[in-house]
Amino acid sequence: MLASLGLSSTASLYAHLPGEALLGRELAIEPGWSEYEIVDWFRARGEANTHFKASFLGAGVYAHYRPVLVDTVVSRGEFLTSYTPYQAEIAQGTLTTIFEFQTMVCQLTGMDVANASMYDGSTAVPEAALMAMRITGRDHVLVARSVHPEYRQVLATNARNQEMTVDEFGYGPASGLVDLAGLEAKLSAKTAAVIVQSPNFFGCVEQVRALAELAHKHGALLVVCFAEAVSLGLLRPPSEADIVCGELQSFAISPSFGGPFAGVMACKEKYLRQMPGRLVGQTVDANGNRAFCLTLSTREQHIRRERATSNICTNQALVALMATVFMTVYGKEGLRELALQNLSKARYLGGKLRRRFTGAYFNEVAATPAKGTVAEANAKLAARGILGGLDLGRFYPELSGNMLLCATEMNKREQMDIVAEVMGA
Amino acid sequence: MIRKTRLHLVQNEGLLFEESSPGKKAYQLPGLDVPAVDPAAVLDGQAREEIEGFPEVSEVEAIRHFTRLSTYNFAIDLGMYPLGSCTMKYNPRVNEAVARTEGLAWAHPYAPVEHVQGCLEVIHRLEANLAEITGMDAVTLQPAAGAHGEWTGIMLVRALLESRGNPRKKILVPDSAHGTNPATAAMCGYSVANIPSNAKGMVDVAALAAAVDEDTAAMMVTNPNTLGVFEEQIHEVARLLHAKGALLYMDGANMNALVGLSRPGDFGVDVMHLNLHKTFSTPHGGGGPGAGPVAVKKHLEPFLPTPRVIRGKEGFEVVENLPQSIGKVRAFHGNFGVLVRALAYIMAHGGAGLRRATADAILNANYIRKHLAGHYELHTEAPSMHECVFSDDKQSPQGVRTGDIAKRLIDYGFHPYTVSFPLIVHGALMIEPTETESKQELDLFIDAMKSIAREVEEDPQLVKSAPHRTRTPRVDEVLAARKPILRWRP
Numbered sequence: 001m002l003a004s005l006g007l008s009s010t011a012s013l014y015a016h017l018p019g020e021a022l023l024g025r026e027l028a029i030e031p032g033w034s035e036y037e038i039v040d041w042f043r044a045r046g047e048a049n050t051h052f053k054a055s056f057l058g059a060g061v062y063a064h065y066r067p068v069l070v071d072t073v074v075s076r077g078e079f080l081t082s083y084t085p086y087q088a089e090i091a092q093g094t095l096t097t098i099f100e101f102q103t104m105v106c107q108l109t110g111m112d113v114a115n116a117s118m119y120d121g122s123t124a125v126p127e128a129a130l131m132a133m134r135i136t137g138r139d140h141v142l143v144a145r146s147v148h149p150e151y152r153q154v155l156a157t158n159a160r161n162q163e164m165t166v167d168e169f170g171y172g173p174a175s176g177l178v179d180l181a182g183l184e185a186k187l188s189a190k191t192a193a194v195i196v197q198s199p200n201f202f203g204c205v206e207q208v209r210a211l212a213e214l215a216h217k218h219g220a221l222l223v224v225c226f227a228e229a230v231s232l233g234l235l236r237p238p239s240e241a242d243i244v245c246g247e248l249q250s251f252a253i254s255p256s257f258g259g260p261f262a263g264v265m266a267c268k269e270k271y272l273r274q275m276p277g278r279l280v281g282q283t284v285d286a287n288g289n290r291a292f293c294l295t296l297s298t299r300e301q302h303i304r305r306e307r308a309t310s311n312i313c314t315n316q317a318l319v320a321l322m323a324t325v326f327m328t329v330y331g332k333e334g335l336r337e338l339a340l341q342n343l344s345k346a347r348y349l350g351g352k353l354r355r356r357f358t359g360a361y362f363n364e365v366a367a368t369p370a371k372g373t374v375a376e377a378n379a380k381l382a383a384r385g386i387l388g389g390l391d392l393g394r395f396y397p398e399l400s401g402n403m404l405l406c407a408t409e410m411n412k413r414e415q416m417d418i419v420a421e422v423m424g425a
Numbered sequence: 426m427i428r429k430t431r432l433h434l435v436q437n438e439g440l441l442f443e444e445s446s447p448g449k450k451a452y453q454l455p456g457l458d459v460p461a462v463d464p465a466a467v468l469d470g471q472a473r474e475e476i477e478g479f480p481e482v483s484e485v486e487a488i489r490h491f492t493r494l495s496t497y498n499f500a501i502d503l504g505m506y507p508l509g510s511c512t513m514k515y516n517p518r519v520n521e522a523v524a525r526t527e528g529l530a531w532a533h534p535y536a537p538v539e540h541v542q543g544c545l546e547v548i549h550r551l552e553a554n555l556a557e558i559t560g561m562d563a564v565t566l567q568p569a570a571g572a573h574g575e576w577t578g579i580m581l582v583r584a585l586l587e588s589r590g591n592p593r594k595k596i597l598v599p600d601s602a603h604g605t606n607p608a609t610a611a612m613c614g615y616s617v618a619n620i621p622s623n624a625k626g627m628v629d630v631a632a633l634a635a636a637v638d639e640d641t642a643a644m645m646v647t648n649p650n651t652l653g654v655f656e657e658q659i660h661e662v663a664r665l666l667h668a669k670g671a672l673l674y675m676d677g678a679n680m681n682a683l684v685g686l687s688r689p690g691d692f693g694v695d696v697m698h699l700n701l702h703k704t705f706s707t708p709h710g711g712g713g714p715g716a717g718p719v720a721v722k723k724h725l726e727p728f729l730p731t732p733r734v735i736r737g738k739e740g741f742e743v744v745e746n747l748p749q750s751i752g753k754v755r756a757f758h759g760n761f762g763v764l765v766r767a768l769a770y771i772m773a774h775g776g777a778g779l780r781r782a783t784a785d786a787i788l789n790a791n792y793i794r795k796h797l798a799g800h801y802e803l804h805t806e807a808p809s810m811h812e813c814v815f816s817d818d819k820q821s822p823q824g825v826r827t828g829d830i831a832k833r834l835i836d837y838g839f840h841p842y843t844v845s846f847p848l849i850v851h852g853a854l855m856i857e858p859t860e861t862e863s864k865q866e867l868d869l870f871i872d873a874m875k876s877i878a879r880e881v882e883e884d885p886q887l888v889k890s891a892p893h894r895t896r897t898p899r900v901d902e903v904l905a906a907r908k909p910i911l912r913w914r915p
Contacts, residue, residue: 001788001789001792001864002788004792004795004796005788005791005792005795010784010785010787010788011784013784013787013788013791014655014686014687014784014787014810016655016657016808017655017657017686017687018657018659018660020660020691020692021655021659021660021687021691021692022686022687023560023685023686023687023688023691026685026776026777026780027557027558027684027685027776027777027779027780028557028776029554029557029558029771029775029776029779030775030776031775031776031777031778032772032773032774032775032777032778033772033773033775035519035773037772038519038523038769038772038773039519039522039523041772042523042526042529042547042765042769043526043528044543045526045528045529045543045544045546045547046526046527046528046529046543047528047543048528048542048543048546049528049529049532049536049540049541049542049543049544050536050539050540050541051528052540055533057533057535057536059535060756060757061533061534061535061757063531063533067451067452069451069484069487069488071525072488073488073491073492073495074710075521076491076492076495077500077501077502077503078495078496078498078499078500078502078503079491079495079498079500079710079711080500080502080516080521080708080710081500081501081502081515081516081708081709081710082498082499082500082501082709082710082711083506083508083511083513083709083711083712083840084709084711084712085711085712087499087831087832087835087840087841088897088900088902089832089835089892089895089897089898089899089900090497090498090499090835090840090892090895090897091497091498091499091711092494092497092498092896092897093494093495093496093497093498094498094711094712096438096440096494096497097491097494098711099440099911099912099913100440100441100442100913102911102912103440103442103478103912103913104479104480106912107476107477107478107479108476108479112912113911113912114911114912116712117713119569119570119573119714119755119760120569120755120756121756122753122755122756122757123569123573123754123755148756150753150756150757151756153752153753153756154752154753154754154755154756156752156753157580157730157751157752157753157754160580160583160584160751160752161580161583161612161613161614162612162614163614205468205469205471207469207470207471208471232476233476234464234468234472234473235468235471235472235473236471236472236473237473254525254530254531254762255530255531255532255533255534256524256529256530256531256532256761256762257529257532257533257534257541257544257757257758257761257762258534258756258757258758258759258761259569259714259755259757259758259759259760259761259762259763260569260713260714260716260760260761260762260763262714272909272911278712279909279911280911281905281906281909281910281911282905282910282911283900283901283902283904283905283910284900284901284904285897285898285899285900285901286890286898286899286900286901287898289897291897291900291901292900292905293900293902293905295902295905295906295909295911296906296909297906298906300604301572301604301605301607301608302603302604302605303604304604304608305604305607305608305617306607306608306610306611306617307611308604308608308611310608310612311572311575311576311605311608311609311611311612312570312572312573313570313571313572313604313605314570314571314572314700314702314709314712314713314714314715315570315712315713315714316569316712316713316714317709317710317711317712317713317714318708318710318711318712318713318714319710319713319714321710321711325487325491327479327480328441328451328480328482328487328490328491329451329452329484329487330451330452331445331449331450331451331452331479331480331481331482332445332475332476332479332480332481333448333450333481334450334451334452334454335476335479336475336476337454338452338454340461340462340464341454341457343462343464343467343468344457344459344460344461344462345457345459347459347462347467348459348460359469360467360468360469360471362468378537382540387533387536387540390535409454409455412458413458413459416459
């Protein structure tokens with residue numbers, strides 16, 4: 001090949017680079033490893049993490065069983081190694097699954113339209129806030145303190161450079177639910193969006209309808225976010241919201257130390273043009289058969305550049321496909337039954353603990369150890385092979401001494417009895 | 426002549442919702458070992474009746490559904506993907522295997538640090554490798570994709586300038602830039618000023634000198650640029666910016682042309698992002714997930730997002746409290762599973778192997794350039810790095826445009842090249858073969874492109890109405906946008 005280019009060495013391919021830009025040495029990275037050495041190194045790193053028999057840690061990252069079909073499908077090279085489906089004629093596989101994904105997200109959330117995915121729940125929240133600002137022409141955002149703390153931190157980072165003012169409103173100290181009076185006191189003619197999470201960070205189920213009425217009374221949009229998607233199998237869809245965003249990690253996506261996950265963004269039809277991210281639409285091919293393609297891309301950066309709705313380009317397509325396969329495997333009855341198992345296990349566990357809040361909960365519960373600190377309780381659990389709960393004091397100084405525990409279909413009754421025993425209820 | 430493909434049977438498949446029948450199941454759950462509760466009684470009026478319209482299929486129907494749909498896709502596993510700027514190289518399967526290592530895949534980001542030392546070591550090692558590759562001082566692995574990395578990087582620029590008393594007002598962007606660059610600048614509250622390219626497709630240094638002033642926060646430069654040309658005056662670009670107190674941001678979309686040869690940290694770059702799903706071989710997965718680490722020089726390090734992973738006396742530690750940090754750009758530790766794959770890629774290559782991959786990518790691009798020049802109009806005589814850009818000037822007199830040639834290429838068994846980008850080239854064909862294509866595949870590609878050039882002369886309509894051999898012929902994208910149908914309804 002070099003000879004056909006009239007060259008004698010590969011070095012002549014980049015001889016035109018300015019000399020001071022050339023590295024002039026080998027990178028200080030050890031010589032290449034064999035496949036076995038690589039697998040062995042990562043296996044050892046996996047073993048350097050503690051292996052727990054059971055986990056009660058949730059807080060935005062949930063341990064749910066991953067049906068075998070999920071990896072079977074996403075391991076197919078036709079999905080795994082394909083590019084963004086801009087060339088519709090040879091990407092109908094990906095496009096069709098995204099259309100199904102958008103449909104199922106709408107069915108779950110009660111929204112009219114959904115996009116092809118966002119990076120994750122934490123980055124979907126600021127995108128929803130920015131979207132609400134564009135729609136309302138207002139620049140104040142009110143976010144509940146019971147929204148995932150890291151989602152709120154990402155929102156705060158976004159607010160640094162945008163014409164966005166973020167203020168927080170609290171939760172009822174007894175109920176754990178949004179403090180409606182506190183929210184109402186902060187609502188004004190400047191409020192673009194009210195952002196709540198349900199189930200909220202404490203696991204409690206919010207009253208979406210009342211929140212929507214309150215927000216709408218002041219001309220603001222209601223943004224409902226979720227971190228535990230399995231809850232949508234049993235909970236009323238937040239249809240009264242204007243925008244729903246959230247995290248699909250619970251749908252067969254490994255905890256994987258926090259990512260990659262898949263964020264969702266769904267909204268009422270009338271707000272479609274302000275939605276960020278890719279959308280797949282139905283159309284016809286030259287033979288008149290149904291076909292799908294990426295559409296409404298005049299909202300996006302590659303067309304609109306600095307006037308785009310967002311700079312998002314690459315999203316989480318393959319992870320969204322995992323969620324799509326998960327939703328297909330469980331289906332209408334299965335997702336409900338799965339959610340019911342989660343609810344029943346959490347109620348069993350919660351019934352044995354000193355619960356911190358009175359609000360109705362789904363699969364997470366804030367609880368207080370009868371004596372000792374959260375760290376002590378978690379150390380006792382770790383000694384018995386169990387990963388305990390999140391120390392709520394980490395994010396809520398006023399809740400120090402309390403922990404957040406999660407129960408899913410993967411937690412067995414005996415393990416929950418051990419937790420109850422250690423918590424000394 | 427079409428040598429690479431022949432037609433075969435493809436199964437038709439409806440949508441899941443159309444294939445569903447009431448009561449069908451593809452799942453099994455264990456029996457409940459605690460009392461079942463009545464949701465209506467305990468959910469405070471928030472229980473739902475059913476998920477209206479949700480699918481109901483059996484396991485075999487589910488697997489056939491997705492398998493049939495998969496056969497409608499083109500993929501790297503099927504053939505060459507010469508998409509310029511997208512770097513569609515082979516995705517080694519060992520990367521997939523190690524990302525599924527049980528102890529890593531099930532690690533919880535909120536587990537106490539002593540229980541996740543393995544994950545933290547992966548992060549620490551990859552950061553060190555990327556710092557060495559880029560010649561920068563510190564790296565954050567938090568951003569979830571390239572555009573997210575750009576946003577993080579420009580936020581860092583803003584934070585540094587604010588700490589010096591003035592965030593400034595504008596970001597300079599070459600007219601050849603990716604659309605994410607101006608969109609990012611706008612999201613960070615900056616106005617955008619376009620800098621024209623010169624005849625060789627490089628940043629016009631005189632225009633830059635005239636544009637850069639005390640209001641300039643930074644310039645975002647892709648190097649090699651989107652024409653596949655190394656910015657030979659990059660040192661001068663950096664000097665002009667730095668003289669006015671502005672920073673040089675490098676979009677690392679084309680970093681695969683530099684790894685092991687040249688380091689941005691050595692040619693004046695202050696901050697840059699990498700696309701692990703391009704340069705470091707993690708799969709595109711039909712549009713994601715990727716990862717967009719950001720590498721910075723010392724003066725920007727205090728502003729990096731939290732958390733940061735450091736090596737302490739008793740192992741790795743996670744640091745959250747950094748007073749000058751811009752804060753969190755994403756929850757947890759970024760797209761960790763993507764980071765695992767990229768580290769495995771670096772391990773498999775080693776320092777010398779990474780440089781060899783870069784050289785091979787440049788060789789492959791120049792081989793294509795050499796053999797297609799004369800058949801297609803080469804945009805610039807400037808030497809090509811990892812990709813080459815032609816225009817459709819020779820074909821447009823016959824009424825055939827770059828988009829038509831791209832569609833005809835599908836019939837020959839190749840994914841199209843990048844169409845109509847960069848915007849500064851009218852009717853652009855942007856071709857990037859990557860290092861993982863063999864000479865045999867490149868020769869087939871060259872033959873296909875030459876054959877299409879002949880078809881344009883002899884039968885332009887054949888090209889204009891392509892593709893002819895796909896399951897789905899040309900798709901009506903105008904109709905999709907005019908009457909949006911974005912979900913299935915009964």
